[in-house]
Amino acid sequence: MGACWNHTLAGETAVQSRILAINSYRISYHCTENGTWDIRGENYTHLNDISHESQGYVYVYIAGNALSLLLLTIALSIFFGFRQLRCGRVLIHKNLFLSYVFTGLTWILYYKLVVLDGDIIDANPWWCQFLHVLAQYFMQCNFAWMFCEGLYLHTVLIRVFSNGKILTFICYAIGWGYPLIPTIIYTVLRSRTGKRCWHEESSLQWIMYGPIVVSICINIGFLVNIVRLLMTKLQKIPEASQSKKAARATLVLLPLLGLQYLVLPMRPSESSGLSDIYVYSVAVLTSLQGSFVSIMYCFCNSEIIAILKRKWDQHWLMYGSGRRKHRCSSTHYTVTENMADDCNKKFTEKPEMVPLQDTVCDV
Template sequence: MIKLSFYGPLCFRAVDQIMTTLRSACLTALACTCFLPRCYTKTHSPDTEKVFAQLRALYDCTKLALLEANHNDTGSRCSRTFDGWHCWPPIPAGTEARAPCPHLLPGKVNFSATAKYGCHLNGSWDGSAADYTSCTSSPTEDSELMLLQNIAQDLGDDVPWEQKMHSGEDGIVEEKIDRFKDCLESVLLKPLPLGVNDSVCPRTWDGWSCWNDTLPGHTAYASCPQFVAGFVPYRQAHKVCTSNGTWFVHPATGHVWSNYTACVDTHDLQYGNLVNSLYVAGYSISLVALTLSLIIFFSFRSLRCKRITIHKNLFTSFIVSNFCWILWYVQVVAGTHVIELNPIWCQILHVVTQHFMVCNYLWMFCEGLYLHTLLVVAFVDEDKAVKWFVLIGWGFPLLPTIAYTVARGLDSDASRMCWLEHDVWYTYILSVPVGFSILLSLAFLVNIVRVLVSKLRAVNSPDRNSARKAVRATLILLPLLGLHYMVMPFRPERDRICLTYEIFSALVTSLQGLCVSMLYCFFNEEVLTVLRKALSQTPCARKEWRRMSFANSTITANFTQTTQTYE
């Protein structure tokens, strides 16, 4: 089943992909020797390809005829028509149209000759087909044309090429066409078996699957199409043939209905919805906490320093990234129709989401680099350092994002389904920088702890408490920002352990922003001091202070008077 969400950030996919590269390469080498995206191309019989080409030409010709019918042309003429082998343009009544011999004709075709089709004075064509006697020696039988017309009439709006072609949907349409050609070859073009009469439910194609002639009161089965998002290919759909020899009609729609409900794994769907809901809830909570923290940082002048500036950028990257992920899970993952249509806005949302997630990890890297620089380097030009951090955190991610967008956008197989499929090599373009930044952060952490231990051994260390608090925050923060995926590099199979893993991953990943805001803002002693001071200066606080002062003075006066009376 195709996954409907990204379970975990890029760093997990980097480790997962790297560990499975050799296995995938070996399987690919055994499966095929070519380097094309699709190493195996299914071949069909010449008759199947011919009928498919005829049907496609019929569709194109009919579409042109409908467009021309909207023009209110005056005068008698023969309208555009497709006779089974060529699309004849409209001509005035009483004239004759000529065209080169079409390649769809049976037998050996003389392409240097011409075919002709006459238009009567009453505006009707001369016969059901044009005169192809000069084109081929094989006669164009009416039975072949009748078969073509019957197939076209039965298909109606279910022909695969009538699906609107969205950017990156070429692969899906190609799979539909392959499945339809299989239907032509194995069912639709086959002669009726002996003893089969009009009482059976007729063979048909519903747009997704092929259904053979079925006896009344029986049920036909077909494998679930793999090009539909959320369907399990090894399951089966079914179509009921009623006792009167007609296909079952759904009472709600009034149309012939094929039952594809079994194609969806309901347990897996509930499981996915639970995990996606956890992501949305966690990202929403983090978004609120990060926004409040950012407001606090910008509201107080005493918090305007280089260290807080880096925090502001980190929080901003979290806010934008979390907001994009919420949009992704609500607008894209929750609607399979969006994934199948693959509109341009969902592709843009995917690119923007991935870009700001890379920014998020690189700003975490900048936090570790800044702390490492303060502890290791004696004299630091913080103004210049912040400029470099801005370049690394906001500028550098543009390079892999642009490369990723261009490379994947040019591959039609990888740019379908809102780019939801992450088992493609293009994700290495983003995951490698992220994984490298996490490894550097880990190296910084090890060296920071080493330097801190050496400084704490000094008796008169001036920054002992502040350094200890900063490193303690970093020790807690780094695992929350990706290192747990290095501890658990493989996603378990679909079982109870996998559910526990995915829930853990969803909670940790989506609540990263909340943890960051608590560590760097709400639990920060410097921020708490500023907030206490600000609250003490509010009118309510001053009024409460005056009330408490009056109460204390009254109690003191009464106590003094009582003491004097007693004396």
């Protein structure tokens, strides 16, 4: 059955927790009266048909990922829709958000088409294995772009590269290119035992998990040094305010760098009574990660809010005033501000009124 099971009395059912990628769920097998595992009879429990409670975990993942997909799509439309946001920092955000979209979409398909259909797992068609590999690849890309977020921010702060295009190219190579290496190795080795849609745990999965753990550890180093640099720049600020700014920067960077996943290995034992709380917490944390990032780095970003407000004012000037009667001609103006190179400067307090135009933020 692809796993080690504890001794179970005849007529009893053994339950075991599993981890699929970064997601947890439970499966069970029934021990028949003659002391053998029932793997094909009526008492056999598919990996997905364990209980309504366990199916609830899967539905939480699906619902959370669906919400994340919605918010990420809106955020990406904003990022791609405004020329003012064409800068290196936002470019990294775009790719991170895209990796969340692809990861969430493939996991939703995998849960819906494979995990919730035990017959598919038994039939083991080629497409379920392909979907498994695709989900693993995009999961790798997702963590790789979290690493790129830390790399980009840390590199910009210490000013290693004078040319932003070189740093951007490196991030693309790491974010979309590097994950192909462990994915190909994993696929080749796993294909030798291609059973049950590769749904069960295997030590080969550490080929995928190993780089993820390393990237998170490096991001911890980035975070420590980023906070150190921030504290250095805030030395002239009163100590209380300085501590608040440093704490806020740390909390904001945690989801961006994926450091909240450090708590996932701290799994309580099945007998502690906290196992269900842990599994649901993991379900919420992992599936809503895209939602948290899109809200913090798009919808709650003061810079983006100002751009949207200015766009609305521009729209109102163009179409609202055009409805007024007895107007022969008009010239439309809007408020524009110069965007800084890093897309993170404050807007001018006394902007000029100039004809409608877009400003571009360079890398």
